[in-house]
Amino acid sequence: MNEEGAKPVSREPAASDQALTFEQALARLEQVIDELEHGEIPLERAIALFEEGMRLSRMCAAILDEAEARIELLQKTADNAYEVKPFMGGDKAS
Numbered sequence: 001m002n003e004e005g006a007k008p009v010s011r012e013p014a015a016s017d018q019a020l021t022f023e024q025a026l027a028r029l030e031q032v033i034d035e036l037e038h039g040e041i042p043l044e045r046a047i048a049l050f051e052e053g054m055r056l057s058r059m060c061a062a063i064l065d066e067a068e069a070r071i072e073l074l075q076k077t078a079d080n081a082y083e084v085k086p087f088m089g090g091d092k093a094s
Contacts, residue, residue: 020056022063029056
């Protein structure tokens with residue numbers, strides 16, 4: 001049951017989520033959060049927005065995890081050459 005003026009609620013994952021860039025997903029997530037925090041919305045709409053926000057959050061986290069895995073550090077060796085080392089999170093390069 002939708003209140004007058006409320007957007008239709010979809011319980012299915014949005015197929016277009018997969019086509020979003022990180023920046024687009026993050027921008028949409030910010031819109032969802034803003035609407036949840038400041039909007040006078042019916043419960044069903046709030047639940048749908050929460051579900052969309054969780055999908056977007058997981059998507060952004062997965063993109064960031066993939067980007068982190070691709071980052072490599074150049075480290076200087078004892079003979080002043082450089083070698084590529086995998087990024088190890090918060091560890092500092094020596």
